[in-house]
Amino acid sequence: MKKSFVAALVIASLFAFAGSAFAVTFVTIGSGGVGGTYYPLGGAMAEVLTKADIGVKATSRSTSASRENCRLLASGRAQIGMTMGSTLYQAYHGLDAFEQDGKLPLRILMHMYPAPHHLVTTTRTGITSFEDIRGKKVSLGAPGGGDQVLTQMILAAAGIDPEKDLQKQQLTQPEGVMALKDGNVDAVFWNFATPGSAILEVSAVRDVVLIPLPEDLVAKVTEQHPFLFAYKIPKDTYPGMADDVLTVADGNFLAVNADMDEKLGYDLVKTLIDNREEFVKVTQQAAHFVPEEASVGIIAFTAGAGKFFAEHGIEVPVE
Secondary structure (H helix, E strand, C coil): CHHHHHHHHHHHHHHHHHHHHCCCEEEEEECCCCCCCHHHHHHHHHHHHHHCCCCEEEEEECCCCHHHHHHHHHHCCCCEEEEEHHHHHHHHHCCHHHCCCCCCCEEEEEEEEEEEEEEEEECCCCCCCHHHHCCCEEECCCCCCHHHHHHHHHHHHHCCCCCCCCEEECCCHHHHHHHHHHCCCCEEEEECCCCCHHHHHHHCCCCEEECCCCHHHHHHHHHHCCCCEEEEECCCCCCCCCCCEEEEEEEEEEEEECCCCHHHHHHHHHHHHHCHHHHHCCCHHHHHCCHHHHCCCCCCECHHHHHHHHHCCCCCCEC
16 A cells, blocks of 8 residues: 555656656747738747747737737737837837727837838939928828828928928828839838838839938937837948938837746747748848847847847846
8 A cells, every 4th residue: 555655656746747847838929910021920930939949839820910919918818929119119108009008018029120211212303311302292101101100200300391391292102112213202201121122113213312311310219209219221222322321210029028937038039049040031131130139129128038138248128
C-alpha cells in the first residue's frame, strides 16, 4: 500500500514536471485586412514565433487594423497588435476615437517601420521649397483620409490656411498620380512607407521632386503632435534624389497589453528582430527591424522590450 502510494506520487510529479516543461503560451497577433502590409506580415510573424522554441504558439488574426487591435489588446483578446503610432497614442491617452474607452493599458513591443509624409512635385512647377506651395494647386490628400489629417497638422503649424493660401485639392492617391502626370496639380501630400508606388509611377514619366520640410517646422509639428517624429527619407529612395529629405513620420508599431510578462516580451522582440531576414521576404519594410529603429517610441515600452534594447545600449522608457 505504501509502495503504491509512493509510486503514484512519483508519477504525479513527473506529469507535473512535464506539464511545466512543455507549457505553451498562446499568442494572437492582430494584423489587418487582406491586401495590406499588416496581414501577410502578421502571418509570417506567427510562423516564426511558433517555430522559435520560446514556448509560444502564435496565430495571426485579420482585423480592421489599428483601432480594433488596440481594443483587442486592452481586452486580452490579442497579445500583439499592429497599429499606427497616431492611433496608439490616442488609445494610450484616451483621446479622440478612444474618449469613451478611456486610457487603454498598452505598451510598445517594438517600432516596425516609419510612414513618412511626402510633399511631391515635379520639375515643371518650379517649386523647390516648402514656402513655394503658397498660391499653388496642392492636393492635401483624400477627404477624411490619414494623408489629409497629417497634412492639415503640418499646414496649421506652418501658418498656412489651405482655404486662403492654397488652391486646395482633395485627391485620392490614384487621382493625385494622374494629376501630377498631366500637370493638373502642382504638388501633392502623401503618407506611406517608402518607397511609395505612387511616386515611382509618376517618376516613370516625369522628373519628380521631393520637397523637404523646414527644420523649425518639423520641430514644431512633433512638439504639438508627440506621436509624430522627425525622419529623413534617404536620398536613394526615389529616382533623381540628390540629398536626404527631412520630413515627419507616423510610425507602425507592435503594441501589447501593459501586463505582459517580462520574459515573454523579451523573447518576442528578440525573436522578431533576430529573424528580420525572414520578414524581408514578405515586405521590404522589415529592413527597419533593427534595434536602432525598433526602439523608436511614442509611449512607454513593455519591460521585456526595455531589457532587450538595454542589452544593445539603447535606453527606452518603460512602465
